[in-house]
Amino acid sequence: MLYIFDLGNVIIDIDFNRVLGVWSDLSRVPLASLQSHFHMDEEFEQHERGEISDETFAAALCEKLDIALSYEQFTAGWQAVFVGVRPDTLALMHKLRAEGHRVVILSNTNKLHYAFWPTQYPEVQQAADKLYQSQDLGMRKPEARIYQHVLNTEGVSADHAVFFDDNQQNIEAARALGIESVLVTDNKTVPNWFASQH
Template identity: 60%
Template sequence: MLYIFDMGNVIIEIDFKRVLGVWSKLSGVPLAHLVERFTMGEVFQQHERGEISDEDFAAQLCREMGIALSFEQFSAGWQSIFVSLRPEVITIMKELRAQGHRVVVLSNTNRLHLDHWPVHYPEIEQNVDALYLSQDLGMRKPDPAIFQHVLEKEGFSPQETVFFDDVADNVNAASALGIQAFLVEDDQTLPRHFSGNQIT
């Protein structure tokens, strides 16, 4: 079987409010204003597809939110999204690989975050067979093409594939292709899933 894991709030605990909190403190703009103004719109999606540079992304997002930050300040806030690794998921991935299954990560992410998580959470790369990252592929979930790309590269059919993600749109897109897709709602979703489904 092929097991595909999303990264944020699946393998790593993330909290976007932390990002906005840092930007609020550094810019002097009230947090409530940033919450209202921030959207994961086209600029955000372009960045995750690797279509614009980190610097352009930072400048455009600051302009959208009406805040003045240096690139270094923007980056400091951007990296504060990461809270901690979910060690129980690393254990599950290890067990799956030990049983001969293929384990990969499929994540909507960006170059800025590549400066952070591989260094702080090396356990991820150490315990997967491949990383499929949106900015490298030029496409992002829930685009069906990104799932099809992974299936073709890995040589598995949708029926031989299990996918875990914390975003319902991504889960629905994978399900529409015939992949066994599950929504990760909290840090207990995966332990519960595998306690009821023995890894064989």
């Protein structure tokens, strides 16, 4: 089988409030103000497809949030999103590979985050056979073509794949292609799903 894992809130816990908290401290802009202005919009999606540079994205977001941050300060906040890995999920990924299954990560991410998390969490890459990242592929979930790309590259049909993600839209898009998909709501979802398979 091919097991496809999302990264954020599936393998690594993430929290965007931590990002906004750092920016709030650095810019002296109240956290509530940043929270009300922060949205995953078109620029966010372009950044995840690698269509705009990190610097362009940072400038656009600072303008939108009305905060004056240097690129270094922006980056410091942006990387604060990562809380820590989910050891149970990593252990399962290793186990699946030991049993001869193929384990890959499919993440909507961006160059800026990729410059950071592999050094911070080397154990994540060690648990996967391959990384599929939106900014390298020029496409992002929930676009059907990104799932198709993974299936084609791995040489498996949809009915031989299982996908784990914390986003309902991404799950529905994968299901529409015939991929068994599991919505991850907390750190117990993945272990519980595997426990129920026996």
